[in-house]
Amino acid sequence: MSDCIFCKIVVRQAPGSIVYEDDTTLAIMDIHQPTTHKVLIIPRTHAVMIYDLSDDQAAAIMQLAVKIARVQREVTQCEGLSIFQSNGSVAGQDVFHYHLHLLPRFAKNDHHQDKREAFPPRETLDRMAADLRTRLEFTASE
Ligand SMILES: [Zn+2]
DSSP: OTTOHHHHHHTTSSOOOEEEEOSSEEEEEOSSSGGGTOEEEEESSOOOSGGGSOHHHHHHHHHHHHHHHHHHHHHHOOSEEEEEEOOSGGGTOSOOSOOEEEEEEOOTTOGGGGGTTOOOOHHHHHHHHHHHHHHHHHHHTO
């Protein structure tokens, strides 16, 4: 799977704004829609669909999703948060590495709406990811 962009991010052969990582799991800011504050959670090893995950991977991903959702709410003051997967060729994806999307949702007329389509530079994305990472570490140490 040397052509898999997410596998390349895992081994740092491709850029990724890392929110969190441990032995099984990685979380990154979405490179296509960064100002939505979307975060992707991916297993370190290549799996395509949810039923391809090991029990340990599945548990780690779901537990991490809850932790990241809490810091996303803290940062964005969002009204709610969508968690979804959209994987494999049936979803029209061009990345076939399992990933979970965590997407904050805002009320109409919220100021975040105005910036949805912007594409900030990598350094902005890295800063946003670092902010989430710091808050995750702080939460974990409590
Ligand atoms: Zn992969």
